[in-house]
Amino acid sequence: MAxxxxxxxxxxxxxxxxxxxxTTGQYGGGAFVLVYLGCVILIGMPVMMSEILIGRRGRRNxxxxxxxxxxxxxxxxxxxxxxxxxxxxxxLILSYYSVYGxxxxxxxxxxxxxxxxxxxATDVIAVRDAFEGSWVSxxxxxxxxxxxxxxxxxxxxxxxxERANKFMVPTLFLLLIILLGYSMNTGHFAEGLxxxxxxxxxxxxxxxxxxxxxxxxxSLSIGMGAVMAYGAxxxxxxxxxxxxxxxxVADTTIAITAGMVIFPLVFANGLDIGAGPSLLFITxxxxxxQMTGGTxxxxxxxxxxxxxxxxxxxxxxxxxxxxxxxKYKRSRAEAATLIGVTCWAIGLGTVLSFNVLKDxxxxxxxxxxxxxxxxxxxxxxxxxxxIAIFAGWVxxxxxxxxxxxxxxxxxxxxxxxxxxxxxTGILFIFLKAIGLLKLS
Ligand code: PHE
Numbered sequence: 001m002a003x004x005x006x007x008x009x010x011x012x013x014x015x016x017x018x019x020x021x022x023t024t025g026q027y028g029g030g031a032f033v034l035v036y037l038g039c040v041i042l043i044g045m046p047v048m049m050s051e052i053l054i055g056r057r058g059r060r061n062x063x064x065x066x067x068x069x070x071x072x073x074x075x076x077x078x079x080x081x082x083x084x085x086x087x088x089x090x091x092l093i094l095s096y097y098s099v100y101g102x103x104x105x106x107x108x109x110x111x112x113x114x115x116x117x118x119x120x121a122t123d124v125i126a127v128r129d130a131f132e133g134s135w136v137s138x139x140x141x142x143x144x145x146x147x148x149x150x151x152x153x154x155x156x157x158x159x160x161x162e163r164a165n166k167f168m169v170p171t172l173f174l175l176l177i178i179l180l181g182y183s184m185n186t187g188h189f190a191e192g193l194x195x196x197x198x199x200x201x202x203x204x205x206x207x208x209x210x211x212x213x214x215x216x217x218x219s220l221s222i223g224m225g226a227v228m229a230y231g232a233x234x235x236x237x238x239x240x241x242x243x244x245x246x247x248x249v250a251d252t253t254i255a256i257t258a259g260m261v262i263f264p265l266v267f268a269n270g271l272d273i274g275a276g277p278s279l280l281f282i283t284x285x286x287x288x289x290q291m292t293g294g295t296x297x298x299x300x301x302x303x304x305x306x307x308x309x310x311x312x313x314x315x316x317x318x319x320x321x322x323x324x325x326x327k328y329k330r331s332r333a334e335a336a337t338l339i340g341v342t343c344w345a346i347g348l349g350t351v352l353s354f355n356v357l358k359d360x361x362x363x364x365x366x367x368x369x370x371x372x373x374x375x376x377x378x379x380x381x382x383x384x385x386x387i388a389i390f391a392g393w394v395x396x397x398x399x400x401x402x403x404x405x406x407x408x409x410x411x412x413x414x415x416x417x418x419x420x421x422x423x424t425g426i427l428f429i430f431l432k433a434i435g436l437l438k439l440s
Contacts, residue, residue, distance in 0.1 A: 003234050006315075007052075007247045009165040010226055012172070013312030014100050015219040016255040017305060021262040022279040023215055027208040030199035033259070035209050039216035040252055043425055046417040047384045048222050048244045050391035053403035055231020056240070061322035062086050062225030065232070066390070075394050082386050086225030087320045089379040091339065092371055093224070094316040095346035098149065099368075101309040102141030103281060104302050106131060111298040116289035121269045124286045128278050132354045139351045143344065145306075149313040150340035153321055154333040165311055169250065172304040175297065176257050182287055183264040192264030195273070196256075210433035213426065214376035219251055221315060223380035223387065229319040240403060241410055261287075277368075317343075346371075377433070385426040392419035 024032050058065025062083035070079035110116065115127055131137050183189055217223040234240075265283040266273050275282060288298030317339055324335035349357075353368035360366065364373045391400060392415065401407045404414060431437035 003230065003238060004243050004246050005165045005169075006230055007221070007227060007243065008169055008250050009308075009311035010221045010230065010315035011219065011247050011251040011312075012169055012254055013308045014097060014104070014305075015215070015221075015312070016251060017258045017308070018100060018277070018280045020215060020219060020255040021259050022276055023211055024196065024259055025263075025266070025273040025279060026276065027205075027211055028200065028203035029195040029263075030197055031201050031204040032208055032212050033196055033256075034199045035204070035212040036216055037252070039213045039425075040220065040248060042417060043213065043384065043388075043422045044216045044220045044222060045244060045248055046414055046422050047217075047388055048220055048227060048248065049240050049404070049414055050387050050418055051222055051225070051227040052231040052234060052240045052244060053400060054387070054391060054395075055228035056234045056236075057399065057403060058228075059232045061232075061326050062228045062319050063323050064326060065228060069390075069395065073395050073399065079390060079394070082383065082390065083225055083228075083319075083323075085379065086223070086228070086383055087323055089224040089375055089383060090226060090316045090319050091343050092346065092379070093218075093375050094149075094313060094343040096350040096368055096371055097309070097313055097316060098146045098343060098347050099138065099142045099350045100277065101145035101149075101306065101313055102138065102143075103131075103278075104306040104309055105145055106137065106141040107281060107285065108299050108302040108306065111285065111288060111295060111302060114295060116285040116298070117295065119286065119289045121271060121282070121286060124282050124289070127285070128281055132278065135351055135355045138354065139348065142347055142351055145309070145313070146340055146344045146347070148310060149317060150336045152310070152314050153317045153340070154336040156332060164307060168304055168307045168311070172301075172308055173254060173257070175301050175304060176254065176261060178297065179261045179284075179287065179301070180257060182291060183261045186264045186268035188264045188267035191267045192260065192262075195263050195267075196259050206429070206433040209429050210377050210381070213429055214380055217380035217384055218376050219255060220248060221312070223383035225319040225383075226315045229322055230315065232322075239405060241405070241414070378430075381426050381430055385423055385430075388418045388422040388426070392423070 054065060054069060058068050060068060063080050064083070066083040067077040067080035070077050110127065116124060183192065221227055262280065262283050263273070265287050266279070269286055271282060284301065285298065288294035288301070291297060317336060320339045321332065321335045324330050324339060325332055349367035350371065353366035357367060362370070364370050400415070401411055404411050428437065
């Protein structure tokens, strides 16, 4: 139970409430959602199970675990590289994750101040613009959020955090249901649902498919060793399949519900559905501003969202911290500070992407756009690919069957997915999207 809670705490975060709706908005809705669900089931689930079983078998940080298991299976210890790439991906993701975690904290303060009470869409957008336009404000809350994350990781993850998760995820979901009720009454609920659930495949590009797959990895926290690091603490007798399924169901339900809350609000208020990263910070303040008791509900919602982001940020730090602690024999506090400050410094690039360096664009866009693309659309899918290859082809049937509780039907299905479906699926989508594979 504690494990499922910890992994759920890692999985449920800004990916579900912030990134899923805005990415779905940018890529045109229905077809994107369908591909996303397909990726969660056919690729995400088997990869998550692989990460957990690798983590539990190695019982070390991801870098050392990959080296150990590589050797144990009579193959190369160079598999440690896979762990190392995961550690780097975690650092890069946390660098911008913390900036948006900072937004959620800032919005608690803003809602409480009453600026959104009875505000119109233009007012809410003006507040967002003023906040985003000031690198000092964004930077300040980025600093606060990162400080909080370092603090918890430095003190050791267990205890308080697990208890927080147990309360936080269900309460967040409850508030989401209340918001759903509000959305249903906007008069644009059907329109929102149609956007999310009517697939229009003519709008679907290969880049959108890759983004859906990357989003599945991001939301489930897989492809970079975070779940592997948590798996290291999993008791022998716990079922990996059941745990992974529970996490995937919780995570997906929350993401889909968030979409069902946000899209009707977008249509009801004539907002731009492709608004990008700040979509959540426009739609929700607007809704809370019009609700009775919206100040309290709104503040509570953003408190919970900050918590959800916090528990995810901690898991993003964990693999790098575990690695520094074990490899360089540092204390947790030193390691957490070292890694956290590094992430913070890289994060300044994202802080500046919306103001001072807004027009500084290269490759995919701003600094944030580039780090986002590199991590979510490149590092996580490729990390997932190699994790699948490792679990499916490098590890022996005996080792994996032992971890997954014997060679029954579900084991055979997992092995089929992890050996064939996941690797070919990931590779195909990746090559197609970056234009290296030209099939008509
Ligand atoms: N899954 C987290 C979220 O949805 C983000 C995350 C990604 C956490 C990768 C850990 C590892 O917000």
